Amino acid sequence: MDFIFQTWPWYVSGFLIGMIMLSLIYFGKAFGMSSNLSTLCSMTGIGKRVSFFDFDWKAKRWNLIVVLGAMFGGFVATHFMNDSSIVAINPKTIAQLAQLGIDAPNGKLLPDVLFSIESLQSPKIIFILTIGGVLIGFGTRYAGGCTSGHAISGLSNFQIKSLKAVIGFFIRGLIMTHFILPLLF
């Protein structure tokens, strides 16, 4: 039973994510997480002023329920299904992170530098988290999808547009990781 508490292998995880997308298709829906951000905006009633958000958000309620389930799944998996062996990343990566002053995983999902309660005492960290969020929200809506909508749903359906978006994600991800993160830390 140990395998449940360790890192799930990529072939198991990838297969399950593919099946999740297919189940949503079978339910007559589409797999995509970033559209929930639009739905949440629309729920505030902003649609009266900004036409982009003027849609019937109630029709998208199913996706918010998926999100709610995902939050609960994240809670259960993080608190009851993890042992100290998780996030065994490449030792070279750990050494690089140490040079940037970012703590090693040691069984944690996220670095304390960015995601611990103490880190919120630093305005710089709050700024990084918020700006990162703005880029994610703006970029996914502009591109019309994120990892789930483009990389997985789109590419599975041979959408060339999704390939462009995915290449775009990658180029900039590389620039961020290799050139900008070292400047921030």
Add this chain to the structure above:
Amino acid sequence: MNTLRYLLVGFIFGIVLTKSEAVSWYRIYEMFQFQSFHMYGIIMVSIVTGVIGIQIIKRKKIKDIRGLPIEILDKEPGSTRFWIGGIIFGLGWALVGACPGPIFILLGAGFIPVIFVLFGALFGTFLYGILKDKLPH
């Protein structure tokens, strides 16, 4: 009944993304450093599973749960938007190590600081809604 169905799919999604560590900032960093196959493996296997499933659905003309034909919509038209939007999202992805799904999953798991990422993402979405007509697509 319908609610339960979506709740269950979401629940499994949350567990799989956490247990595969796709929600981990470390895994995203490692991926962009090309220092592990793990994330690439996950994305590739999920696409292969999706391709096979969608081909079966299309060839066998499988009906959905309500008995209606399954129609998989094409993505919106455009070109510039995919490049630029993708590039902007990629910046955020590598910075905070989370795409929209994991933002919610990590919040559920109790990582309080992620709330700032969510606020940011909602504001970013709102900003796109305002600027949409002025942007090249």
